[in-house]
Amino acid sequence: MRIFTRKNVLSFDFTNTEIKVVEGKYSRKGLVIDKSISVPVARDIYWDGIIHDMEHITYLLGQALNSNNMALGEAYGVINTTEILTRGIMIPKVEDNEIDSIIHYQLEDYIPINAEDYVVNHLKLGPIMDEGIEKINLMLVCVPKSIVESHLSLIKKLKLKPMVLDYSGNAIRKLLMINQQINGSNEITGSIAAIGFGYESSIINIIDGDLLKVSRLVDIGWKYLIESLSHVFPGLNENEIKEKINALTSIDEDYESNTDEYKVINGVKTYINSVFPNIDMIFRYYSAGQVGNDVDYIVLLDGLSNIDGIEKMCTNFFNKPTIRMKSLNRVKFDGDLSKYANAIGGLIRLGEVKK
Structure with a gap:
């Protein structure tokens, strides 16, 4: 029997061959993961961020959550799909609270999309000098609105409260950002390339400090x-x-x-x-x-x-x-960290695509 809890949160990592779920909590002390499960999904049910059979995927996930007594309550999601568009841009140096309005009014100048069809977020990549003028380097992350809405709907059908949708590059960035050591002895310093050999494609994210520099x-x-x-x-x-x-x-x-x-x-x-x-x-x-x-x-x-x-x-x-990621100094988890890294990173709330 699943119980409602405000203590633990579920985080879903949606991939082409399986959906990975962790139950845990994030605090200033780090991350504690109590449970983890992986639910295989067929191509005709879920593929590349598209839910093809909402009824079937709801049933599969619902059964898995119930049989493992996963908590009811808040849930986050990490989406992996080739439909997500990313673009590096430079804008004039402005206050943080002005960035969104600049992107809103100039979005179609930066990337050729219909703004009404996408949920757009940005990650700061740091300051940059352009012809002697200081500007702000940003990464735009554009997720089709239909994909966002379908995943939020799925989470609601599972009797959970959807809070945040993220994407894999940002989840890994956050996970590395809050830790200082990998595998007990490797210091997290300098530029790190995180490589995931996925089923359909390989994902390369380059993180430097708290900044996601490249996501390809x-x-x-x-x-x-x-x-x-x-x-x-x-x-x-x-x-x-x-x-x-x-x-x-x-x-x-x-x-x-x-x-x-x-x-x-x-x-x-x-x-x-x-x-x-x-x-x-x-x-x-x-x-x-x-x-x-x-x-x-x-x-x-x-x-x-x-x-x-x-x-x-x-x-x-x-x-x-x-190295292969086996442990992190601020993550308490007895499972396969390499496998569930995206889902675990999704638990960290630092400002993402919100409901």
């Missing part, structure tokens, strides 16, 4: 790995191929070339090597943007990051220290 998608997700392995294992369906990938613990193990393990490892290495050059282009774009910009180290999230050896491949290719 690379249209090469691990579905391409599955498609490649389907030719190696023609008798297996997608779920069976996923099982083979998930069973892999390391890409550094030695196997005979005729074994399934060898073939899967070879496929993973080929896929990773195809993604890296695209990520490198984003790193170069960041470095070229302003003198002193450089990625200091890389943090791997979710997806294939659980496989030992991916970190070493990443370190060798980019010549930058690479």
Whole structure:
């Protein structure tokens, strides 16, 4: 039986293959996560931020929440979709309370959209000098209004009170911003590139201090790995191929070339090597943007990051220290932090797209 509580909050991370939910609370002391669940969803139910079957997804999530006795009350959401538009802009230096009005009146000059169809928010990227004039660097985040409304409606149907909708780049920014150490010994300093190997695409967010400097998608997700392995294992369906990938613990193990393990490892290495050059282009774009910009180290999230050896491949290719997120000094959580990082970051309220 689910009970109403004002103490704990639910946070949903909506992705293409599963919806991840955490129950916890955020305070000045940090984050405490009491429960976490993951609910698989089919493509005809939910895909790329679009709810195709509201009744079915409500049922699936409702059953999962009830069976795990998740709290009733406030809920936040993190949306991942290619329909979100981001654009870096510069505006004259003004007071913070004037920024929204400038964006409102000049939005269509900055980005070619119908403003009435989008919910628009902004993130400050810091001051910048432009031809000797100090300006403010901003990142616009434009979410289709239909996507915002459908997710708010879903949360209401689950007998929850929707409070905030966020997007993955900002959730990761907040999570890193409030912590000082990753995995007990790695200080959170300088510019950090958080890389998530998603199913449809890979997400790259570059965070420097409390600022999200770059947020980009690379249209090469691990579905391409599955498609490649389907030719190696023609008798297996997608779920069976996923099982083979998930069973892999390391890409550094030695196997005979005729074994399934060898073939899967070879496929993973080929896929990773195809993604890296695209990520490198984003790193170069960041470095070229302003003198002193450089990625200091890389943090791997979710997806294939659980496989030992991916970190070493990443370190060798980019010549930058690479780690998988396993723990944070201000997050108390017994589950897979790498998997639930977006949902956990969504619990942190620092001003997002609000209901």
